[in-house]
Amino acid sequence: MIFVKEKKSRIAIVGANGFVGRNIRKFLSRNEISVASLTRTKYPHLKYETNIRYSDLDQKNLIAKLKNYDALIHLIGQGTQSADVTYEDVNVELTKKIVQLCKNAKIRKIIYISGFGVSKSTTFGYFISKFKAEQEIIRSGLDYTILRASYIIGNNDPLTKNLNKQIKSGSIIIPGSGSYRLQPISVNDVAKVILVSITNKQFLNKIVDLVGPQTITFENFIKKFIKKRAKIKKIDLEKAYHTALNQPRNAIYGLDDLNILVGDFTGNHKKLEQLCGFKLTPLKEIL
Numbered sequence: 001m002i003f004v005k006e007k008k009s010r011i012a013i014v015g016a017n018g019f020v021g022r023n024i025r026k027f028l029s030r031n032e033i034s035v036a037s038l039t040r041t042k043y044p045h046l047k048y049e050t051n052i053r054y055s056d057l058d059q060k061n062l063i064a065k066l067k068n069y070d071a072l073i074h075l076i077g078q079g080t081q082s083a084d085v086t087y088e089d090v091n092v093e094l095t096k097k098i099v100q101l102c103k104n105a106k107i108r109k110i111i112y113i114s115g116f117g118v119s120k121s122t123t124f125g126y127f128i129s130k131f132k133a134e135q136e137i138i139r140s141g142l143d144y145t146i147l148r149a150s151y152i153i154g155n156n157d158p159l160t161k162n163l164n165k166q167i168k169s170g171s172i173i174i175p176g177s178g179s180y181r182l183q184p185i186s187v188n189d190v191a192k193v194i195l196v197s198i199t200n201k202q203f204l205n206k207i208v209d210l211v212g213p214q215t216i217t218f219e220n221f222i223k224k225f226i227k228k229r230a231k232i233k234k235i236d237l238e239k240a241y242h243t244a245l246n247q248p249r250n251a252i253y254g255l256d257d258l259n260i261l262v263g264d265f266t267g268n269h270k271k272l273e274q275l276c277g278f279k280l281t282p283l284k285e286i287l
């Protein structure tokens with residue numbers, strides 16, 4: 001698929017070497033779109049891609065390198081925290097630096113992947129940091145699109161990686177009843193939405209839910225995923241939280257993984273389809 005208008009855009013990506021970043025870069029490269037990818041470590045670059053290595057987003061030389069790019073896709077994020085690296089350090093403070101970088105380099109638009117379920121009234125740490133990052137972007141005066149993503153599924157996504165690791169040990173754990181729901185979306189659809197959101201005025205200064213076309217309970221998701229490769233084992237939810245709190249290194253699901261799962265966040269995918277003008281990939285084609 002070629003997006004003619006977007007082809008002329010010059011796009012920068014931060015967090016370019018993570019799961020979503022790798023997939024978006026491949027998608028943009030296939031569509032012959034020029035991209036500047038900012039990373040902390042070296043990696044093989046793709047066609048139509050310039051790699052910019054950095055150690056700090058404050059670095060002055062980044063401004064000249066990114067001068068007058070049309071848009072920046074902000075994919076830096078941290079899904080677990082410790083005393084050494086907190087959500088505030090990564091999700092909030094680095095967003096402030098990215099906003100400043102956009103302003104200094106005169107990049108007009110920022111696209112940010114937030115979390116589905118994030119709101120002002122949220123009470124848990126990861127979502128609070130995502131909400132605060134959203135606020136930094138909204139208040140910046142830059143053009144923005146904030147995409148609040150449910151589970152993004154694709155090659156080597158964090159949930160699939162976790163489940164495949166569990167399969168190797170012979171069983172997949174379901175914390176509690178497994179009746180809480182999720183709404184996974186294909187990473188290819190996410191890449192398309194991001195690209196459309198860069199030039200489509202309907203995405204201007206909006207928060208959009210990035211949810212897939214099917215709502216499914218976690219238990220049914222696991223049954224579809226597992227394809228009889230391992231057993232399913234349900235454990236008491238209290239036990240799952242106890243391990244996440246007291247032995248975080250051994251926990252299969254971290255504290256905020258559990259919060260997001262049990263949070264049972266679902267939304268309306270039709271709104272997203274209307275906005276972006278294409279049909280989202282059905283779950284059976286994603287798994």
Ligand SMILES: NC(=O)c1ccc[n+]([C@@H]2O[C@H](COP(=O)([O-])OP(=O)(O)OC[C@H]3O[C@@H](n4cnc5c(N)ncnc54)[C@H](OP(=O)(O)O)[C@@H]3O)[C@@H](O)[C@H]2O)c1
Pocket residue numbers: 014015016017018019020021039040041074075076077078079090094113114115116148149150151152153157158
């Ligand atoms: N995957 C999902 O299902 C999902 C769902 C909802 C929202 N999101 C959001 O979407 C964004 C991308 O997710 P992802 O799955 O691609 O995550 P990921 O694979 O963990 O990648 C995160 C990126 O953030 C960068 N990063 C982390 N800490 C950093 C730091 N201290 N300084 C600079 N860079 C740092 C990493 O850089 P390095 O490569 O250099 O380590 C990596 O490129 C994140 O904001 C995430 O919260 C993802």
